[in-house]
Amino acid sequence: MGIAQIDYNEKEILGVLEPFTAKPGNFEADEQLAAMAIVKNKLVKLGRSDRECDIVLNQASVSSVHCVFWAIRFDDDSVPLYYVKDCSLNGTQLNGMSMKRGQTCLLEDGDTITVPNVAVYRFVARIRQTTHDLVEQLGFRADIENWHITSKIVGSGTFGHVLVANNRNPINVTHQSTNYAVKVIKIKPNRLDEEAKILLKLSHPNIIRVYKTFADAGGNLYIFQDLITGGDLFSYLATSDCLSSVPETEALLIVYQILQALRYLHSQGIVHRDLKLDNILLCTPEPCSRIVLADFGIAKNLSSSRSRMHTVVGTPEYCAPEVGFKADRTAYKRFSRAASFEQHGYDAKCDLWSLGVIAHILLTGISPFYGDGSEASVIHNAKMGNLNFTSSQWSIVSNRAKNFVRRLLEIDVHRRFDSSSAFEHSWIARHKGQLEKIYQKRIVQDVDITFNVEDIDQKRKMSDTASICSAYETRNKMARVQQ
Numbered sequence: 370m371g372i373a374q375i376d377y378n379e380k381e382i383l384g385v386l387e388p389f390t391a392k393p394g395n396f397e398a399d400e401q402l403a404a405m406a407i408v409k410n411k412l413v414k415l416g417r418s419d420r421e422c423d424i425v426l427n428q429a430s431v432s433s434v435h436c437v438f439w440a441i442r443f444d445d446d447s448v449p450l451y452y453v454k455d456c457s458l459n460g461t462q463l464n465g466m467s468m469k470r471g472q473t474c475l476l477e478d479g480d481t482i483t484v485p486n487v488a489v490y491r492f493v494a495r496i497r498q499t500t501h502d503l504v505e506q507l508g509f510r511a512d513i514e515n516w517h518i519t520s521k522i523v524g525s526g527t528f529g530h531v532l533v534a535n536n537r538n539p540i541n542v543t544h545q546s547t548n549y550a551v552k553v554i555k556i557k558p559n560r561l562d563e564e565a566k567i568l569l570k571l572s573h574p575n576i577i578r579v580y581k582t583f584a585d586a587g588g589n590l591y592i593f594q595d596l597i598t599g600g601d602l603f604s605y606l607a608t609s610d611c612l613s614s615v616p617e618t619e620a621l622l623i624v625y626q627i628l629q630a631l632r633y634l635h636s637q638g639i640v641h642r643d644l645k646l647d648n649i650l651l652c653t654p655e656p657c658s659r660i661v662l663a664d665f666g667i668a669k670n671l672s673s674s675r676s677r678m679h680t681v682v683g684t685p686e687y688c689a690p691e692v693g694f695k696a697d698r699t700a701y702k703r704f705s706r707a708a709s710f711e712q713h714g715y716d717a718k719c720d721l722w723s724l725g726v727i728a729h730i731l732l733t734g735i736s737p738f739y740g741d742g743s744e745a746s747v748i749h750n751a752k753m754g755n756l757n758f759t760s761s762q763w764s765i766v767s768n769r770a771k772n773f774v775r776r777l778l779e780i781d782v783h784r785r786f787d788s789s790s791a792f793e794h795s796w797i798a799r800h801k802g803q804l805e806k807i808y809q810k811r812i813v814q815d816v817d818i819t820f821n822v823e824d825i826d827q828k829r830k831m832s833d834t835a836s837i838c839s840a841y842e843t844r845n846k847m848a849r850v851q852q
């Protein structure tokens with residue numbers, strides 16, 4: 370059977386959809402139709418519309434876009450995660466079981482996807498998981514109450530691994546069950562984990578939703594959360610050797626959602642402090658997707674402490690100058706609380722600077738203070754605050770967007786927008802009506818479709834905060850590194 374998208378290099382193909390013919394009680398490969406390749410960063414759409422779809426099924430019961438497929442690969446060494454999302458009126462089945470309308474499910478090698486009474490496809494994974502006892506190798510527990518942790522890695526960071534998890538108590542047994550993610554980190558030696566505590570009290574469409582936390586005796590903290598299926602913004606923008614920009618309207622909708630999350634967070638007294646492309650997740654890798662802030666590993670709850678922060682944390686490329694990163698690491702090591710010597714600490718506006726860096730990248734593909742790429746030059750350039758809007762990438766960007774970026778990347782903290790006043794800038798304010806409409810229709814509804822709110826509240830109530838305390842007593846001495 371041939372593959373329709375012959376212009377793909379074989380190495381780029383991560384998975385294949387093979388057409389099958391339904392025979393009574395069986396399926397048979399359909400030699401008449403070509404198979405369809407799934408490659409990184411590209412949706413494969415199946416449906417009736419020949420304008421929009423890669424696989425066209427011209428029958429009345431098929432929706433214009435009926436279902437979509439994609440693969441997310443965290444990095445070149447990792448095994449991709451494959452997904453199918455139902456977008457239809459009449460339903461899609463995965464292995465004979467109906468998907469909920471709008472639901473996204475993980476695909477496994479050999480799964481069948483059925484458009485009832487019309488067509489059957491079989492999914493073949495080109496890169497497969499070889500280690501099945503990864504959870505054991507990492508020293509994690511595979512089962513925690515109703516939760517089961519799989520060996521599928523979603524992503525990894527400095528502090529831990531994120532794996533796919535399942536909940537064995539699906540409320541609705543007639544439909545495909547939902548997949549979750551679990552982030553496993555080592556607990557800090559001298560206090561309860563801030564990330565878990567902060568996340569458990571938050572509830573917002575643009576902030577990662579946590580259901581349960583659990584700490585084992587070995588000092589592992591498990592944070593069970595939604596699996597966000599579209600990958601992170603870094604992977605979304607990454608081409609082979611650089612980052613690409615997105616159209617201004619798409620950038621506006623992403624920035625608008627991040628601002629919604631920041632306004633909520635700051636109103637709760639919480640500062641993220643590590644806003645960057647890698648920590649912004651997409652529900653689907655396409656324009657207008659709901660985006661979700663993740664990784665609250667160095668977030669700070671100001672309501673439980675003083676209103677200013679002094680610890681130098683974050684990622685230099687996205688970090689506001691007042692946070693106090695030192696270009697000279699030796700000097701920084703000797704005066705690790707440099708910010709408090711140099712200035713008077715910093716506040717929630719550090720998140721707005723990071724948003725400025727993100728907006729700059731979204732609009733141009735360029736990181737504003739990157740310089741020669743060394744940490745020293747990034748820190749130096751940010752402290753100078755020199756912005757260059759003359760490069761060719763800016764030529765197609767509106768003056769309003771440029772001015773918005775300038776007002777976020779403002780060295781003088783008093784003049785920099787906060788998370789409420791940024792909404793009043795004309796780049797956002799003049800599209801307020803449309804943005805709000807799209808936000809309600811696509812973003813807020815997406816949360817309602819994907820999750821059963823009562824189910825969520827139930828699980829949150831059961832969250833095992835007590836277990837965090839017990840593990841705190843028995844913790845080992847592995848510290849989470851703070852800059």
Ligand SMILES: Nc1ncnc2c1ncn2[C@@H]1O[C@H](COP(=O)(O)OP(=O)(O)OP(=O)(O)O)[C@@H](O)[C@H]1O
Pocket residue numbers: 443523524525526527528529530531550552577594595596597598600601647648650663664665666
């Ligand atoms: N809930 C989730 N759903 C899908 N992907 C996720 C989820 N949480 C994290 N990821 C992926 O895993 C990666 C690492 O997760 P995370 O940033 O939380 O770990 P970390 O150890 O705190 O990372 P860092 O080194 O950036 O501090 C993210 O960049 C993202 O791609």
